[in-house]
Amino acid sequence: xxxxxxxxxxxxxxxxxGITLISFFIVQIAPGDPTSLLMNPDIKPEDKVKFIEKxxxxxxxxxxxxxxxxxxxxxxxxxxxxxxGTPVSEMIMNRLPxxxxxxxxxxxIAIIFSILIGVYSATxxxxxxxxxxxxxxxxGLATPNFWLGLMLIMFTAVNLEWFPTGGVxxxxxxxxxxxxxxxxxxxxxxxxxxxxAAYTRHTRSSMIEVLNQDxxxxxxxxxxxxxxxxxxxxxxxxxxxxxxxxxxSLPSLVGGAAIVERVFAWPGxxxxxxxxxxxxxYPVIMALIVLSSVFIVIGNIVADILYAVIDPRIEY
Amino acid sequence: MLMSxxxxxxxxxxxxxxxxxxxxxVDGMDLTIKKGETVALVGxxxxxxxxxxxxxxxxxxxPGGKIVxxxxxxxGKDLLTISENDMVDIRGNDISMIFQEPMTSLNPVxxxxxxxxxxxxxxxxxxxxxxxxxxVELLEMVGFSRAKAILNDYPHRLSGGMRQRVxxxxxxxxxxxxxxxxxxxxALDVTIQAQILDLMxxxxxxxxxxxxxxxxxxxxxxxxxxxxxxxxxGQVVEESSxxxxxxxxxxxxxxxxxxxxxSIDDDIDRLESIEGNVPTPDQFPTGCRFAxxxxxxxxxxxxxxxxxxxxxxRSIRCFLxxxxxx
Ligand SMILES: Nc1ncnc2c1ncn2[C@@H]1O[C@H](COP(=O)(O)OP(=O)(O)O)[C@@H](O)[C@H]1O
Ligand code: SF4
Ligand SMILES: [Mg+2]
Numbered sequence: 036x037x038x039x040x041x042x043x044x045x046x047x048x049x050x051x052x053g054i055t056l057i058s059f060f061i062v063q064i065a066p067g068d069p070t071s072l073l074m075n076p077d078i079k080p081e082d083k084v085k086f087i088e089k090x091x092x093x094x095x096x097x098x099x100x101x102x103x104x105x106x107x108x109x110x111x112x113x114x115x116x117x118x119x120g121t122p123v124s125e126m127i128m129n130r131l132p133x134x135x136x137x138x139x140x141x142x143x144i145a146i147i148f149s150i151l152i153g154v155y156s157a158t159x160x161x162x163x164x165x166x167x168x169x170x171x172x173x174x175g176l177a178t179p180n181f182w183l184g185l186m187l188i189m190f191t192a193v194n195l196e197w198f199p200t201g202g203v204x205x206x207x208x209x210x211x212x213x214x215x216x217x218x219x220x221x222x223x224x225x226x227x228x229x230x231x232a233a234y235t236r237h238t239r240s241s242m243i244e245v246l247n248q249d250x251x252x253x254x255x256x257x258x259x260x261x262x263x264x265x266x267x268x269x270x271x272x273x274x275x276x277x278x279x280x281x282x283x284s285l286p287s288l289v290g291g292a293a294i295v296e297r298v299f300a301w302p303g304x305x306x307x308x309x310x311x312x313x314x315x316x317y318p319v320i321m322a323l324i325v326l327s328s329v330f331i332v333i334g335n336i337v338a339d340i341l342y343a344v345i346d347p348r349i350e351y
Numbered sequence: 352m353l354m355s356x357x358x359x360x361x362x363x364x365x366x367x368x369x370x371x372x373x374x375x376x377v378d379g380m381d382l383t384i385k386k387g388e389t390v391a392l393v394g395x396x397x398x399x400x401x402x403x404x405x406x407x408x409x410x411x412x413x414p415g416g417k418i419v420x421x422x423x424x425x426x427g428k429d430l431l432t433i434s435e436n437d438m439v440d441i442r443g444n445d446i447s448m449i450f451q452e453p454m455t456s457l458n459p460v461x462x463x464x465x466x467x468x469x470x471x472x473x474x475x476x477x478x479x480x481x482x483x484x485x486x487v488e489l490l491e492m493v494g495f496s497r498a499k500a501i502l503n504d505y506p507h508r509l510s511g512g513m514r515q516r517v518x519x520x521x522x523x524x525x526x527x528x529x530x531x532x533x534x535x536x537x538a539l540d541v542t543i544q545a546q547i548l549d550l551m552x553x554x555x556x557x558x559x560x561x562x563x564x565x566x567x568x569x570x571x572x573x574x575x576x577x578x579x580x581x582x583x584x585g586q587v588v589e590e591s592s593x594x595x596x597x598x599x600x601x602x603x604x605x606x607x608x609x610x611x612x613x614s615i616d617d618d619i620d621r622l623e624s625i626e627g628n629v630p631t632p633d634q635f636p637t638g639c640r641f642a643x644x645x646x647x648x649x650x651x652x653x654x655x656x657x658x659x660x661x662x663x664x665r666s667i668r669c670f671l672x673x674x675x676x677x
Contacts, residue, residue, distance in 0.1 A: 348459055
């Protein structure tokens, strides 16, 4: 098992190198350069040269790349071109907890609801409630996050005032867990919605298949109660395809977080990414692309390991 | 030798409902199993043997299948009218079952130990520890020498024969009164088949467990069964002791079955087999269901259905023997 994990991590290294290369060069060929945005067009030419030297913008491209990667490995993502040159790592650390909270909450919501609904539907396929949930999850799949977010803000936050319209906490109130959760519910639910729909569909179809297997009949013939048959004998087999789906859906979780954070004024990495894109703050953009890629790669390794843990037939 | 009935199935009807079509898979089945006795239920594939046994367990595939009529008397109760909760207490405890497909009948993601102990914990209220100890004994009883090590193994590490032994260990774990074995050796190698049958026979003698052995292989029957019930198209066509069946089969269908059993001195070409196929339940003939394939059929056969008549210790469903009686 340990050697499987190590092997899995080693094979991810070339992938990560590729990711740094691609994100570096995409930013290089993007139109506009930071000097044009940052500087007063009337700036003295010698000041411009100083700026370029300070940030190494005149080095050959591959030198710039190696410098960047080398620093990054040591945890130095460079400094923002704006905001008085704040270190990028500091900006990220300020926002990271908010994004992690949002993603974990969304994932938990998606998993719990999809398992409950998926199993419920699978035990009574083609019933009225199954059709109802099926329709619901197709709607969930088809609805864009930003639209769902805006609608929920309009109805449940603005009109009904059940939830705040955005942010992580009330600015003028002291810290309270309940206040945090209250702010978290809407954005987490919106971020969860698309994945929840996909997980539900998969849980349902895989549970329908599993519940028809011979070993389920054996479990019933042993005199186990139906809850035990479904959750102990059925769900563990039914979850394997869903775990794979979890690994595959991480990119959409990261992308979805950017939009949801924007809609709900959630000060996380996603909204940082969008802000930085508007201002062409390259060090921040590049750091975020690399970070999210690393996150997705790690997530997939975790999904593979989980898969192997659930299914003993998989040889490492 | 007077033995009391352990299980009595009367006029059992298990039908499937597909798109307004009614499929009478089991259609008026009668069956009695006495204490300690091994009864063989034989018949070609598709005659309703599995559905009969699943009906006794109340595990007919649903939606689709349904028990529409009949009684299954066990221990003074009709199993078809008791609550699902009471039925759960009977399954695996009083009546247990093993299946044809040892490769798929065990859960691939749970250890052998877990799959044995959960039955003991559910029915005998044993603690985890006691159940584990008992599981080791059970595995030794069905012939594992490294029983302790097997506990932590997963099913995919065992061969088909070993898995069937595990299934038997699970089925026997609560000392059931009745073991239903649905073609337990069909999927196994010939040498393994004999071992598994011996094991079942041994255990049933030791624990006084009755066996309902379902098979389409008459060779198996002669070795282990006391009594034989021949099934065709969802009904009993003949029932008698094992000796009578092999020495003097009465029903033309049974005769056909016996003539098609290969024996060592027979050569394959001379093997007779029954012409035609078992009709599917939606195409049962109106008269005797065997009439289209019966070499002895006469006019009456395709018009009326013969009833099951008792002759001495045997029962038979055929017009050839009805005249004699009246
Ligand atoms: N799930 C099902 N849906 C519809 N018909 C079925 C189903 N299972 C069995 N049957 C019908 O019941 C008949 C008897 O099946 P079965 O009891 O499995 O026969 P056997 O075990 O004797 O080979 C089959 O011929 C088939 O037509
Ligand atoms: S009743 Fe007629 S058709 Fe049926 S088995 Fe007897 S002889 Fe054959
Ligand atoms: Mg069968």
